[in-house]
Amino acid sequence: MSLNIKPKEVTAIINSLLGGVVPKIGVQHITVGRSAEVDAFLHALEDVKNGHSIVKFWIGDFGSGKSFMMHLLNTVALKQKFVVSNADFTPDNRLYSTDGKAVVLYSAIMDNIAIQTKPEGGALPTLLDKWIEQIMINTAQENGISPTEIRNEQYIELIQRNILKTVNEVTEVGAFDFAHVIMKYYEGFIKHDELLRRNALKWLKGEYKTKTEAKQDLGVREIINDLNYYDMLKNFTKLFVSIGYSGFMINLDEAINLYKIATAAMREKNYEKILSIYNDCFQGKVSNLFINFAGTGEFLENPRRGLFSYQALKSRLETNKFENLAVRDFAQPVIRLMPLNNNEIFVLLKKLKAVFELNYNITIDVNDEDVRLFMEELYNKPGAHEFLTPREVIRDFLNVLSIIRQNPGVNKQQLFGDIQVKDERPNETLLADIEEL
Numbered sequence: 001m002s003l004n005i006k007p008k009e010v011t012a013i014i015n016s017l018l019g020g021v022v023p024k025i026g027v028q029h030i031t032v033g034r035s036a037e038v039d040a041f042l043h044a045l046e047d048v049k050n051g052h053s054i055v056k057f058w059i060g061d062f063g064s065g066k067s068f069m070m071h072l073l074n075t076v077a078l079k080q081k082f083v084v085s086n087a088d089f090t091p092d093n094r095l096y097s098t099d100g101k102a103v104v105l106y107s108a109i110m111d112n113i114a115i116q117t118k119p120e121g122g123a124l125p126t127l128l129d130k131w132i133e134q135i136m137i138n139t140a141q142e143n144g145i146s147p148t149e150i151r152n153e154q155y156i157e158l159i160q161r162n163i164l165k166t167v168n169e170v171t172e173v174g175a176f177d178f179a180h181v182i183m184k185y186y187e188g189f190i191k192h193d194e195l196l197r198r199n200a201l202k203w204l205k206g207e208y209k210t211k212t213e214a215k216q217d218l219g220v221r222e223i224i225n226d227l228n229y230y231d232m233l234k235n236f237t238k239l240f241v242s243i244g245y246s247g248f249m250i251n252l253d254e255a256i257n258l259y260k261i262a263t264a265a266m267r268e269k270n271y272e273k274i275l276s277i278y279n280d281c282f283q284g285k286v287s288n289l290f291i292n293f294a295g296t297g298e299f300l301e302n303p304r305r306g307l308f309s310y311q312a313l314k315s316r317l318e319t320n321k322f323e324n325l326a327v328r329d330f331a332q333p334v335i336r337l338m339p340l341n342n343n344e345i346f347v348l349l350k351k352l353k354a355v356f357e358l359n360y361n362i363t364i365d366v367n368d369e370d371v372r373l374f375m376e377e378l379y380n381k382p383g384a385h386e387f388l389t390p391r392e393v394i395r396d397f398l399n400v401l402s403i404i405r406q407n408p409g410v411n412k413q414q415l416f417g418d419i420q421v422k423d424e425r426p427n428e429t430l431l432a433d434i435e436e437l
Contacts (some may be wrong), residue, residue: 005029005358014359017352018398020391022067025119028075030351033344034065037337040330041073045080045290049246053281053289057307057317059300060337065390066294069337070251073292077249078116082290083127083240084249085112089257095273096266097226103206106229109250110205110236125201131243132186135162156190170238177220178235184218206232230277237289247288255295259305271310278316278333300334340390342379346371348390349397356401364401370412374400377416 009026016023031038044054060066074084087093093105112121139162140150150159160183167179181203188197199217206224208214214223224232237248261267274293280286300317301308308314319336320329340348349371357364374397396419404410 005355007358010355010359013355014398017394018402020395022071024071024121025075027068027071030348030355031068031072032348032351033340034069034072036328037069037330037335038072038076040335041076042080043331045077045082045246045249048082048249048288048290049080051287052284053286054291055278055281055333056290056292057300057334058292058294058337059297059334060294061339062296062389065337065340067253068390070253070292070294073249073251074114074119077290078114078119081116081244081246082249083123083245083247084114084251085109085121086251086253087112088254089252090254091257091260094258094261094270095277096269100209100226102226103224103229105252106224106232107206109233115245124205125197127240127243128182128185128201128204129189131239132159132163132189134243135159135166138162151190153190156187159186159190166242167239170242171235175235177222178232180220181218204232230273234286234289237286241288247290249290249292251292251294253294255293256299259295259299259302267305268310271307271313274307275310275312275316278313297336342375345375345390345393348394349375352394352397353401356398356405360405362405364404365408366401366404366412373413374416378419381419 005026009023009029012023013026013030044056048054058066058069060069070086074086077084087105087108089105092101093108094101095105096102110124113124113127114121115123115127117123118126136150136159137147139145139155139159140147143158145155149155163183163186164179167182168175171178181200185197185200185204188194188200202208203214203218203220203223206229208217208223211221211223214220222228233248233250240248258267258270261270277291281289281291299306303309307317317334319334320332323329323332350368353364353366353371375393378393378396400412400415400419403415404412
């Protein structure tokens with residue numbers, strides 16, 4: 001199997017999957033069985049490029065490929081010139097809080113910002129530098145100054161005025177402080193003052209804990225906090241579009257952690273925030289923003305703790321009643337990720353073998369019949385029908401290849417027979433009930 005894949009992607013795929021996590025890059029090379037979802041996603045991206053905003057919920061069982069899908073969406077969106085970011089919900093971050101947990105989520109989003117030339121994240125400084133370069137070039141042209149001369153410190157105030165003007169055009173809430181901090185970033189950029197530049201980035205990423213500290217370092221009155229972080233995300237969306245990007249896509253995975261919030265009142269506040277974002281996007285109150293949530297069916301449908309416990313969300317997210325396994329509707333807000341069938345798993349394992357061989361520059365003595373035998377052994381194990389997920393199949397297969405690579409004479413059939421199937425799914429309902437007691 002011939003693969004046009006970069007060595008860096010090869011290593012990322014193998015190391016990540018052996019470690020039980022989804023690789024940040026290269027997932028498109030091992031994707032199978034998701035063409036309809038990707039096609040629908042491409043159409044949605046076109047809408048967002050044209051100024052609309054969209055929220056999608058990607059729902060699937062534990063290990064069904066939700067995180068994989070999020071990374072695939074990233075790859076597709078980056079090629080469409082979107083700025084993208086990923087963040088996981090955890091017990092320490094959420095959409096709504098009064099104790100700093102929401103701004104922690106914001107900081108994770110800003111840390112993980114990626115563009116096509118920096119797909120692994122950390123691209124915010126690159127984007128700011130690019131935007132400032134554009135403003136300097138435009139200012140130089142407007143005032144008859146050479147592109148080289150405009151970098152002199154004598155023109156700092158002239159550039160800062162244009163920064164303020166441009167930021168005011170693309171921001172709605174918190175424009176003054178937002179613009180002031182970006183001007184400080186520019187000042188650090190021109191004067192090669194790395195401390196000032198880092199402090200400006202620290203503010204923009206929501207990492208200042210007190211207003212006093214921010215005022216001392218940057219001379220601003222406010223900081224990004226639990227209450228205003230969403231407004232800042234909207235500001236950045238407009239800023240990215242003004243630079244020339246198609247929009248801003250944010251993927252929020254592990255949404256089951258919202259379901260697990262212990263107190264019903266706080267859980268409802270988080271669902272209320274999802275509703276607010278949903279309404280903003282579909283009512284046209286925000287442009288060029290695409291937000292994806294990934295979670296389990298329990299997170300969506302549980303009538304006591306899931307999104308369906310919040311009636312306003314339930315009415316918006318219920319499945320199209322005309323949809324079935326044969327006839328899908330990918331235009332609706334909720335997209336359910338169906339399990340891969342045996343043929344798709346077979347193709348996936350063959351692709352993984354090819355990537356594995358590229359990574360180690362070796363030919364593994366495993367043919368198509370061996371792959372089928374591996375699958376047959378695995379799927380006939382006790383509990384396989386109930387517990388087995390693509391995640392375990394992939395990990396077991398790569399572990400087998402690893403053993404064969406290092407022990408070429410090993411008995412493959414015996415190796416396949418030694419594999420055991422375990423229930424690795426978390427008992428989400430039980431965990432949540434315990435936390436609520």
